[in-house]
Amino acid sequence: DQQVKQNSPSLSVQEGRISILNCDYTNSMFDYFLWYKKYPAEGPTFLISISSIKDKNEDGRFTVFLNKSAKHLSLHIVPSQPGDSAVYFCAAIQGGSEKLVFGKGMKLTVNP
Amino acid sequence: NAGVTQTPKFQVLKTGQSMTLQCAQDMNHEYMSWYRQDPGMGLRLIHYSVGAGITDQGEVPNGYNVSRSTTEDFPLRLLSAAPSQTSVYFCASKDGGWHEKLFFGSGTQLSVL
Numbered sequence: 001d002q003q004v005k006q007n008s009p010s011l012s013v014q015e016g017r018i019s020i021l022n023c024d025y026t027n028s029m030f031d032y033f034l035w036y037k038k039y040p041a042e043g044p045t046f047l048i049s050i051s052s053i054k055d056k057n058e059d060g061r062f063t064v065f066l067n068k069s070a071k072h073l074s075l076h077i078v079p080s081q082p083g084d085s086a087v088y089f090c091a092a093i094q095g096g097s098e099k100l101v102f103g104k105g106m107k108l109t110v111n112p
Numbered sequence: 113n114a115g116v117t118q119t120p121k122f123q124v125l126k127t128g129q130s131m132t133l134q135c136a137q138d139m140n141h142e143y144m145s146w147y148r149q150d151p152g153m154g155l156r157l158i159h160y161s162v163g164a165g166i167t168d169q170g171e172v173p174n175g176y177n178v179s180r181s182t183t184e185d186f187p188l189r190l191l192s193a194a195p196s197q198t199s200v201y202f203c204a205s206k207d208g209g210w211h212e213k214l215f216f217g218s219g220t221q222l223s224v225l
Contacts (some may be wrong), residue, residue, distance in 0.1 A: 006154075032211040042201050043216030044155070049202070051211070089155060096210055098143065098162055099170060108217040 003027045004092050006103035015112050020078040023090030026071065031095035034039060035075050038087045038105070047088070048075070056108055080110045114138050118203050118217035125193040133188040133220050135203030141204045144186035145214070146173065148199040155202065161186055193224045217222045 006026045013019045023033075027050035039066045043058045050057040050073065057064050063076045077084055090103040114193030119134045137144065145160035147170075161180040175197060177189040186205075190197060200221050205212040 005156075011127075034213060036216075041218070043204075043218050044214075045212035045216065049211070049213065072152075093210060098145075098160055098210060099157055100145075100169070100214065101157075101171075102147075102155040104152060 002091055003101050004103040006090055006106045009082045010104055010107040010109070012109045012111060013080050015110055019084065019108055019110065021075040021106050021108065022090050023073045024071055025092050027092070027094065028071065030092040031066055032093050033064070033066060033073050034091045034100070035048045036089040036091060038089065038101045046090060082110050082112050084108060085110050116203055116205055116215050116217035118220050120220060122221045123223070125222065127224060129193050129195060130189070130191050131193065133201055133222070135186045135188065135217060136184050137205040138182060139153035139205060139207065140217065141207045142183065144180065145170070145204050146176070146178065146186070147202045147204065150199050151176045158188065164217060183206070195199065195224045198222060198224045
């Protein structure tokens with residue numbers, strides 16, 4: 001039973017354009033959502049997060065949107081850069097839990 | 113700053129062999145955890161610890177043992193390796209509350225033949 005779903009395995013965009021990465025979840029008890037970025041042969045690194053009491057959080061070129069009624073969140077990268085090429089993981093956690101649940105990941109390729 | 117250090121980076125085992133994956137962090141984080149990453153499966157939680165002397169199971173704990181005798185170290189033990197345990201293993205730690213971000217090590221690539 002996959003609680004966090006990243007249904008598109010890959011995305012390819014041109015440098016300078018917007019990248020939109022989507023994530024759906026099934027557990028309505030999730031309170032906090034995080035995005036991690038992973039380069040080959042490295043561990044994941046934290047990118048941005050959002051609390052369930054918000055619908056948007058912005059950090060530089062990265063913005064995460066949360067639609068609780070649809071159980072959907074998205075990560076927008078504007079403008080996309082070649083260095084953004086990586087695998088992006090969506091993750092969610094329930095308040096008070098210590099178990100962070102990850103999606104399968106999505107490979108983003110930004111072409112120069 | 114070292115952060116989270118995992119050793120070894122690569123390991124090949126034969127079915128039935130045992131080994132310990134080492135994880136150490138120098139950030140004085142109370143929480144530590146082990147994940148495995150498999151193609152098409154994302155990251156799955158194996159075991160976690162909220163402090164020295166305390167461990168608990170994650171999503172896929174079978175075949176793995178952990179202990180937490182110090183704040184710094186959280187080793188993962190495979191008692192009898194199986195081909196299904198071929199994976200990339202990541203150790204992670206965090207400070208503060210449940211919503212805090214995880215800091216990951218660079219991973220251990222394990223192959224069980």
